[in-house]
Amino acid sequence: MSGLELNRITKRFGAVAAVDDVSLTVPQGTFVCLLGPSGCGKTTLLRMIAGLEDPTSGEISIDGEPLNDTPAHKRDFGMVFQSLALFPHLSVGENIAYPLRIRGRPSSEQASRVKELLELVHLPGIEKRAVTQLSGGQRQRVAIARALAVSPKLFLLDEPLSALDAKLREAMQVELRQLQQQLGITTIVVTHDQREAMSMSDQIVVMSEGRIQQMARPIDMYRNPANAFVADFLGQANLIDARADGPDALVPGGRIPGLSLACPGSRISVRPEDVVVTTAENGSIRARVGFIRDMGASIEIHLDGEGVRYVAIASPQARPDCRVGDTVGLSIPAEACVVFESGKG
């Protein structure tokens, strides 16, 4: 098979299993984000793929060739880390050419490749500039260009955009994705930002405590999270304990008609945009409005239904007619609910 394959990879640091029995297949040309909270093992996994850390057990291969015994510098992967690690005493062109220079490539080839890469990252003609004179976004692009200099089989990035402000970060997400599609290069990005992962990847891998919780396309993961952890980590989720009541589910404050549960007690997840705020008579769940937050493009309403906090998101056009302190009705369509059986959420 062509692409990256991890087979039962574990990394222990003393008693801590930073990565715990992870198997993963990344087909050639795919953009994958490793997503998870701090300390879940994302960086350790990336470092093992890069060859900067040896697995305690398990195998890594690329295009069917085992990698475990290949040192980092022989893997020829492109890497960009949060710190960027550009050489401050070298010019932009010298920074980008560096990987070619240490491989002994002729200077004419170095110069033409640097020119080509600077065009690719939309910074043509700045070979002679000092890297210390560049803006954050420009430095980012130079680091990306340098990582791509050797036309790597695999492009690995660890929180590459985290030092940028929100607007530049979004612009760079689009650029990075476009670049990856243009080159068709297999790319793995570590991030703890779920919006970033949603907007860039073909596949998201959500990790927690060293293990993979789910791997799926962003939209599939959003609509069908495998468990409550994923539901809560990827976007916002209402996580509600529910009890079976014939064809309906009983939830704090009322019921969800037509949601039949296989177990007497389950946990359900509902996205805030699927919770409709209506009048007390029209909803099937009664709740009290606790807080309304106007976000510009949407309105977020926090409600209390018999001790459970519900969050609803509406568009400004569909702004519900309610105020803080009002008792309202909530309507949740059964088909918008993802059910986690008891003990599995």
Ligand SMILES: Nc1ncnc2c1ncn2[C@@H]1O[C@H](COP(=O)(O)OP(=O)(O)OP(=O)(O)O)[C@@H](O)[C@H]1O
């Ligand atoms: N060199 C090391 N020695 C000992 N423990 C380590 C080492 N590197 C990582 N760990 C531990 O392994 C676990 C996973 O760390 P890792 O850096 O991979 O997580 P992460 O998901 O990338 O976190 P962050 O988003 O904060 O960078 C943590 O508990 C961390 O303390």
